[in-house]
Amino acid sequence: MQAKNNTKISDPFSPLAIIGFVIALVSGLAEILSGFGHRWGIWNYRTGFVILRWAAYAAIIAATASLFAAMLTRPGRGRRGFVLSLMGLLTAVVIAGVPGFFWQRAHQVPAIHDITTDMDNPPLFVMIIPLRKSAANKAEYGGPEIAAKQRAAYPDIVPLELSNPPHQAFEQALSAARSLGWRIIDAKEPQGRIEASDTTFWFGFTDDIVVRIAAAGRGSRIDVRSVSRVGKSDIGTNARRIRGYLKKIQQK
Numbered sequence: 001m002q003a004k005n006n007t008k009i010s011d012p013f014s015p016l017a018i019i020g021f022v023i024a025l026v027s028g029l030a031e032i033l034s035g036f037g038h039r040w041g042i043w044n045y046r047t048g049f050v051i052l053r054w055a056a057y058a059a060i061i062a063a064t065a066s067l068f069a070a071m072l073t074r075p076g077r078g079r080r081g082f083v084l085s086l087m088g089l090l091t092a093v094v095i096a097g098v099p100g101f102f103w104q105r106a107h108q109v110p111a112i113h114d115i116t117t118d119m120d121n122p123p124l125f126v127m128i129i130p131l132r133k134s135a136a137n138k139a140e141y142g143g144p145e146i147a148a149k150q151r152a153a154y155p156d157i158v159p160l161e162l163s164n165p166p167h168q169a170f171e172q173a174l175s176a177a178r179s180l181g182w183r184i185i186d187a188k189e190p191q192g193r194i195e196a197s198d199t200t201f202w203f204g205f206t207d208d209i210v211v212r213i214a215a216a217g218r219g220s221r222i223d224v225r226s227v228s229r230v231g232k233s234d235i236g237t238n239a240r241r242i243r244g245y246l247k248k249i250q251q252k
Contacts, residue, residue: 020068033051117157123211226241
């Protein structure tokens with residue numbers, strides 16, 4: 001009598017699931033380094049954008065491979081790797097979605113990089129001017145054309161009026177700038193001017209800010225201007241910075 005073989009042969013693991021997951025991880029690493037590589041001075045930001053774009057393409061390939069792998073390894077098909085396929089698919093979708101998010105945001109706002117609460121008489125940089133010698137964008141305001149685009153896109157960016165006298169408003173403005181982690185370049189209360197710079201987290205772009213505090217009736221008026229050193233469009237970064245800053249002053 002022949003003995004029955006009770007040894008169960010395990011189902012094969014799908015190589016497509018592994019390929020999709022690995023490509024997703026590599027594209028994710030490339031996406032992260034695309035920005036930090038510029039921040040660390042390894043390459044130009046334009047190179048970083050190219051890496052970011054190709055990382056998104058790779059993520060789409062990873063998502064496609066993982067999707068097919070999930071179909072081939074779903075329960076009942078006799079192949080393992082379903083969970084890994086889902087992980088690869090989810091990872092790839094997130095990675096591809098990051099540049100897609102920025103692309104969508106860039107097309108929702110005008111291609112400008114100089115935002116101010118006073119477009120008729122914008123605050124002027126003084127001490128920061130030497131720091132912008134190598135900057136691609138000029139420190140001079142762009143005039144009525146830029147103002148018109150800002151008014152259409154950011155009608156809420158307006159001066160902040162306080163009931164406090166100018167010297168108190170100056171302290172509030174300076175404290176708020178420091179609490180946001182800005183690098184204070186110059187702060188002169190008699191002139192009512194604060195100049196600072198702020199660096200974005202991922203690509204390390206440096207933007208410059210000037211704050212003007214002046215008497216207004218029995219209180220004070222605070223105007224802010226935030227300008228990027230590089231890039232035609234700031235994808236809304238300077239407007240968000242000004243909003244957050246004025247809100248911080250009000251909280252203080």
